[in-house]
Amino acid sequence: MLRGNDLATAKKNCQSFWDKEWIGRPFLCVTAPKDDYNPAEMSYDNTYVRRMADAEKGDYTSSPTEYARYIRNIVHYGEAMPFYNADLCPDQCGVFFGGTLVGQPGTTTSWCYSIAEEAAALDLTLDPNNPTYRHMTEGFRKAAEIANGDFFVSVPDYHSNMDTLSALLNPANLCFELMDHPDDVMAALEKVNSYYNEIYENFYRAGNMEELGTVGWQPVYCSGRSAMVQCDFSCMISPDDARKYVVPSIELEVSHLDHCCYHYDGKQALGHLDDILAIQGIDAVQWVPGDGEPRTIEWMDLLKKIQKAGKSVWIYDWTAEEILADRELDPRLTVFSLSLPSQSEAEAFMKKMEQKY
């Protein structure tokens, strides 16, 4: 494992994160280029569009091979783990159910184009021969082979539950359907949700996570099943609708996982905060204020409220100086992700953090 000699300690600390045990400092996922990094190996094209284009050519190895070269140049501190993202699209669950996968020319991302206007028109049977499902499964297998235990293959970013329906219908049509045909929406949602475990297990096995454990988009290593859970669509609907459609979906997903983090995206979704925090199985929350909003450090009351509810917070956008200066967050319930420009700076930062606590 490229994580280094302290892998066992890092794994133990990660378990402490999930168990909410104090390790003498906040949890830290810190990375930096090694002092002797090879510049030629650092320019790794890690985009959806590239992986999608590779997969369509049947090339499942180039991208993880380049990642394997790249990650040799990165040093990991604290609880950080090396992981490769093999996803093909942000809304990939929508694509698994027949949505059209389209790479956006001139950008790094790919999209799931909607395929219907009404929920009743959707055929929500998961076809294991769906091309994207097959490509992605094979991509996970090859990446795990190439990793050979040196790095993890990231748990997919599913965009499941209502986000899948939103991708398949488009958000506006799903809104109309909520008003016009709520029973159809509920039936479609239950069908999509019924596949969560099957989809999760497919990539869990393909990515060799059964043996190695899970990490990735959800940043803290877990020896069992973990994932990021979310419902971005919730920002459009009322608290009543969120309680009806979103909360039970998240509870269902959480029940399949040993641990999870909730990706909380956008201030328009804050009306559901109490309902989300009341979900027992959510261990941590990643607050994402959204483009154009102040950074998370400006949302201290919200972060404290999350911690007061017994959930940890994942902070990903503070500077080293801000993390070192922080006296407000409960460090037992905080994980910071931080990329620093050099190994020496990362080591100095880790030392200062140890001294602080």
Add this chain to the structure above:
Amino acid sequence: MARFEEMSLLLQKGKAKDLAAMVQEALANGTPAKDILNESLVVGMGAVGERFKKNEVFVPEVLIAARAMNMALNVLKPALAESGVEPVGTALICTVKGDLHDIGKNLVKMMIEGTGIRVIDLGVDCAPETIVAAIKEHNADIVCLSALLTTTMISQKDTIEAIKAAGLRDKVKVMVGGAPVTQAFADEIGADAYTSDAASAAERARAFFA
């Protein structure tokens, strides 16, 4: 006596068919189309916008209200034209180049239509040259540019520059919006207006014709 308040309430509840039928009935009873538009549809949509700003209703409720208004407008249009009531102006709306997120744009479109402005929807991912061509073709008074991402909001600036380069900047008002857009950004790129939500966008657009 036309039942303006009833029609306004039907619109607010998104009861499109009932509203269209009542508009038809009001027209048949001799109620001027302009009065129906201003006393029920515009008032109803304004009320929805206010409730949306206060988090009393949410996107689905606004969308069905806007749909009801559009259906009612379709009933009204022939009568409006017959009585010489023209749209107060023409607005173009689109998401800018690179941006495919269109729910905000669609919402703004419907809300602006509710103020009596004709809206031409250019769709998503619109290049500056497409927008410039559309301004000329439709003789537009307003251009509404939507961007959801920090990576695409720069296309709003590119579009304004293309409009300037085409010699059309003095002819059209440019409105910008979208999650990452701020008043400061709008000022920086030389937009005429920034609004943070669909209801405010509709109010602002209408104010250009005051």
